[in-house]
Amino acid sequence: MPFLVAAVVLLAVLCLLNMMITFAVLRRLRSHEERLAARPAGRSSGVDALVGRELPEFDATSTAGAAVSRSDLLGRARVLGVFSATCEPCHEQARAFAELDDPGRVALVTDVRGREDVLRRFVPDLGDTPTIILEPDSGPLAGELGVSTFPTLLRLDEDGRVVQAGNALSQLASPVHVRA
Template sequence: MPFLIAAVACIGLLCLLDLILTLGVIKRLREHTELLATRPSGGAPMYPAVGEEVGEFSTATVEGRRLSRADLDDETLVGFFSPECQPCKEKLPGFVEFARSLSGGRERVLAVIVSAGDDPGPFLAALSPVARVVVEEPGGALSGAFMVGAYPALLRVTKDGGGRLIVTSNRVALDEPVAAK
């Protein structure tokens, strides 16, 4: 009988602890809901929408070649990476392999390294053989023209019937097979 009383008392204490923890979680969820509700809406998008037109830009590649919106051919793969970003480091090898398998070579691939101070060297070394590479500060010409605010961003762009450069995909799956060169 004393074991039964002790077991019931332990189960009661365990249930009380569970109730206290659950009430704490509920309180915290309410606080987060209020914070999210007071957050200003209408912030800048993180990626351009499919069908969105790419803005005008003028920049130079790391090789010194001038690059503008008119220089992007049909079906161009565009990747935005940042050395400060762990997911960028994880996606980089897949992007390089995917870009290598595309028809059209380097002229059909644009890689943008957005760096606020970290050394872009490892990214530059990996991307240069397969893409035209631009290194820029956050909020640079290409980030603004493509409306990219989060990294990595993998896009496909092409010219529509009217000659406008538009985004055809804002989520490129690097693991899907591509026609070989």
């Protein structure tokens, strides 16, 4: 009989503990839901938060050895692809990026410090992309732009302002033309 009483008491304690944990989780979910509802409409975190940002000042060298700065990218609309050399989905998007019918496209490849073997496998995916800039880790350009996920594809206007952003070319609205 004492074992039965102990088992019932233990079961009651476990049920109370389970109920307390369930209420704590529900309270946390409700708090999270309230914070999500308080965000401005039409804006989400991630790549959507990049829309409206301006291309920061930078000085870099392309893989062709040419100096590239912010002023070199102004004056015409561009598509900027930001890729990580160590990211698998970046390879697929880089190949699609290389097929864009836009001679002004610019690729920014990060995570290249000490990874020359990975870089040698990645750069060919970009095909004949006119401008390819390499940055160590999440370098100054990607960092100042606020890029936090890879790949990130940005459509820039003539003034260097981000007008569209996505993690795939299919998320950018037209005109994105792919060569036949």
